[in-house]
Amino acid sequence: MKRVVTPTVAAFALIAGTAVSVAQERDDAGYGEAAESEATQVELGQTGPKEGQHQLIGMNVVGPDDEVIAEITNVLIDDEGQVLGVIVRHGTVLGLAGEDAVIPFDRIDLPEARPDMPVEERRAAIEMTSDDLIEMPAYEGYQ
Numbered sequence: 001m002k003r004v005v006t007p008t009v010a011a012f013a014l015i016a017g018t019a020v021s022v023a024q025e026r027d028d029a030g031y032g033e034a035a036e037s038e039a040t041q042v043e044l045g046q047t048g049p050k051e052g053q054h055q056l057i058g059m060n061v062v063g064p065d066d067e068v069i070a071e072i073t074n075v076l077i078d079d080e081g082q083v084l085g086v087i088v089r090h091g092t093v094l095g096l097a098g099e100d101a102v103i104p105f106d107r108i109d110l111p112e113a114r115p116d117m118p119v120e121e122r123r124a125a126i127e128m129t130s131d132d133l134i135e136m137p138a139y140e141g142y143q
Helices: 002-028 031-035 130-135
Strands: 060-062 068-077 083-090 099-104 123-125
Touching: 068 099, 068 130, 083 130
Parallel strands: 060 123
Antiparallel strands: 060 068, 068 083, 083 099
């Protein structure tokens, strides 16, 4: 039994030491400050967005005339988990058909993120018209 316990304790100490080391490196790199923000904390089993968080998929997209021109259907992220862009579906008729296009994330203006915000106000805005979206190449996803 001693032989089983000793390696187990050693392995636990190694894992705990690595976790502390990684946490310290993240704090030194400036991650600690962002992690303290409630908006960056997602809890296992969370039932909806918290203050400062956005649920992008399903959000309507409005153009310069404040009319809905698309809906966000997916999000493109890089290997570090940073949002690069959103996939929007446009040109639908009664929610059917339509085409997908990609909008770079820095071209989207999101509303203030509040859980108590009415659904009709949860809209992303872009400086593009529905005609501009039609002219864009269709996003076809993985080939």
